[in-house]
Amino acid sequence: MLRSPEWFIAWRYLWASRKERFIAIIASFSFLGIVLGVATLILVMSVMNGFREELVSRVIGFNGHLLLSEGEKLNQVFDVQTKVEKISGIKYTAPLVQKQILITSEKEACGALVQGVTPEVLKKRPLISDNLIEGDVQTFSKEENQIMIGSGLARKLNVHVGDKLKLTTPQMNLTAFGSFPKTKFFKLAAIFKSGMYEYDQNFSFISLKASQKLFSLEDSVSALEIFVEDPDDMENIKAAIREKFPFFYIHDWQHVNEKFFSTLEVQKNIMFLILMLIVLVAAFNIISCLMMLVKDKTKDIAILQALGANRSFILRIFFYVGSFIGVFGALVGTGIGLLLSYRLDRIRLFLESISGYKLFREEIYFLAHLPSKVNLDQALLVCALAIILSVLATWYPARKASRLNPIEGLRYE
Structure with a gap:
């Protein structure tokens, strides 16, 4: 041609x-x-x-693929966890406490979302454990009153590892002098930078036991996080969970972030x-x-x-x-x-x-x-x-x- x-x-x-x-x-x-x-x-x-x-x-690396709850809180979490983990296609599960709090440093105060998790669960989330800019997970797991926060939140509070932070919950404590918000002091053990602006600005982590005490949950949790083998194909797993827990709420990561x-x-x-x-x-x-x-x-x-x-x-x-x-x-x-x-x-x-x-x-x-x-x-x-x-x-x-x-x-x- x-x-x-x-x-x-x-x-x-x-x-x-x-x-x-x-x-x-x-x-x-x-x-x-x-x-x-x-x-x-x-x-x-x-x-x-x-x-x-x-x-x-980052959404999958930060949160579970599925959230299983009864409403405000999930009771008998150990029994539920045992039954769920027997379902084929599930990698592991983790009890979760998630609440809104007010975090106060010596100079600043701001609202944040706190998650109560076990140190073992944090180690399984490389998006957090592999992206620590200060501190380490080992320090976080040593004592109950340790807290880990995002880099944006640390910048707003103007704090570094070792500083004291006061967590204030919406729950009220009744005293002889009246009702006061429930508060507790935590030591900053680590600061993470996930690269996700929203998470780095608003998220914090404390131990599961500390969160249960802080929010007076006893042995209950907010929900059960479920991590699956294939995040893009969860319909069969959801159907199996519904069969065992027909009256529970199930939210997957696609539904939560659908819009x-x-x-x-x-x-x-x-x-x-x-x-x-x-x-x-x-x-x-x-x-x-x-x-x-x-x-x-x-x-x-x-x-x-x-x-x-x-x-x-x-x-x-x-x-x-x-x-x-x-x-x-x-x-x-x-x-x-x-x-x-x-x-x-x-x-x-x-x-x-x-x-x-x-x-x-x-x-x-x-x-x-x-x-x-x-x-x-x-x-x-x-x-x-x-x-x-x-x-x-x-x-x-x-x-x-x-x-x-x-x-x-x-x-x-």
């Missing part, structure tokens, strides 16, 4: 002379439009994929449609470019027809011109999009170091870094759609050129 006379003529038309510079400019804009649209679309889709995957991994992840999916689809419009506009530019080229080359077309060129020969010339712009633009755009997606966070850090402005704020996006996950299937789909649109845009002007009357083209020559 590349050695055919049609391709030779098409190639000459692509590199326009000075008289046809305006057509060349339109063709360049069409090419750049395809490149920009495809590259941007692949980049945005990669960011959305990475954002979702990062959030899912959040549904919103992400909607945003991803909307961004795809919006950015695909850039490619569509570029395709229309190809139509405009080819229509102008056909009008400009009417004499050439007439001469070729007079020399014996048939309609399909003329059609292929202009089809190759438009297809080259679209196909080459889509391939270049795909390459740029993939390159930017793989190096996105490094590019962000470089731009931030030059500008001195923070482009990615943790408090807005919930993550400490800009995630990106390239899906090659999606990238190929975007590239294919861009090529298809470009080829379709090329067809009408090419067909129009092939149907020109040679007599009309040579009438005034």
Whole structure:
């Protein structure tokens, strides 16, 4: 094909002379439009994929896959735990106390969510135990009055490991002088940074026994956390749990975060449609470019027809011109999009170091870094759609050129 006379003529038309510079400019804009649209679309889709995957991994790494409760509290937790752990597909379970509290340091005070867990459970959560910026899990497990908090919470309270913190609960203590909120002092044993802004700003951990005493739960807990082998397929496990505990409440991580992840999916689809419009506009530019080229080359077309060129020969010339712009633009755009997606966070850090402005704020996006996950299937789909649109845009002007009357083209020559 590349050695055919049609391709030779098409190639000459692509590199326009000075008289046809305006057509060349339109063709360049069409090419750049395809490149920009495809590259941007692949980049945005990669960011959305990475954002979702990062959030899912952190949500699962921070909380149990399932929460089993009776309501306000779960009684006879040991019996429930024993029965649940016999169900196939369950990795392990952990009693959980979760309540809202007020944490007070020497200088500051703020609300937070406290979880009462065993040290063994914390060690099984690498998102926390492997991301300690101060202290360690061993210190947390030595004594009952130890507390672990997120880095954002530590920053708000202006505290470090070894400092004393006062925890105040909504429960009231009746004394001879009236009712007062129940309080207890804890020593800060460790500070974690999970990379999830919301968790680092609001979460704290104390031992299970300390939380039961603090909230007067005796041997009860808030719920039973359940960790499963396959987080994406829990329907069979939920059905088995319901069979054993028909009157209990079961919440899975997908249901708890359903609105959040549904919103992400909607945003991803909307961004795809919006950015695909850039490619569509570029395709229309190809139509405009080819229509102008056909009008400009009417004499050439007439001469070729007079020399014996048939309609399909003329059609292929202009089809190759438009297809080259679209196909080459889509391939270049795909390459740029993939390159930017793989190096996105490094590019962000470089731009931030030059500008001195923070482009990615943790408090807005919930993550400490800009995630990106390239899906090659999606990238190929975007590239294919861009090529298809470009080829379709090329067809009408090419067909129009092939149907020109040679007599009309040579009438005034």
